[in-house]
Amino acid sequence: MSTSTQLDALTAQQLSLLKFDANGLIPAIVSDHVTHEVLMMAWMNKDSLAKTIETGKTHFFSRSRNKLWLKGESSGHVQDVKSIKTDCDADVLLIDVEQHGAACHEGYRSCFFRELNAGGADWKVLGERLFDPKKVYGK
């Protein structure tokens, strides 16, 4: 594994099992380590996964900005990694975290705050905003 960070040989060997897609990315589902609630899904490349393991805080790869980012770098709402799992095909990650603040940049604890409202005109919004995005991100 060629990454800019330092991983021990055994961890690097384990990561060689993982299947990254044609763009070098793997989907990473993030869930709360106590409630198991799914908080978000984002993409990792090898570097962001190595950085996540090295620092114990989730790092992802932004496809739109084409760069590695630390979750919470603007908001302070970081995620402390509790465990990293993979699925039977080794092409998806499931990361249990302790979420500081809220996972969603729109102010909700989970990014999955909208539910299909069968027979209704729009998606039903669940839960309450924990913060005001304008105040946290200043935009």
Add this chain to the structure above:
Amino acid sequence: MSTSTQLDALTAQQLSLLKFDANGLIPAIVSDHVTHEVLMMAWMNKDSLAKTIETGKTHFFSRSRNKLWLKGESSGHVQDVKSIKTDCDADVLLIDVEQHGAACHEGYRSCFFRELNAGGADWKVLGERLFDPKKVYGK
């Protein structure tokens, strides 16, 4: 939305919010509706999502077999849909289900049965097999 199944106009309007990727697919995370445990992730196209809504059982699109499939069509381990959520970017689905049998074709309840074993030589296997894949799939 052009699908082969019948959806009412309001549901079709809600689905128009969703962003499918360049291949017409969206990742669908499946979790247990009681424990919130993540069971699996697979991909849906518009047809498989419409079929999921219409029947109340999860249907996915297989990228390797290039066809729509009913989860549990071989094993009988179907998933009854309890809710369908989407995230802030509307490019991922989270589907709460009642899982019959086990989600994983390798016999585990969840596909995420392997955990990164920091400092260890291999991934740590969690949980027990609920069924023997050879008996269920006959191969």
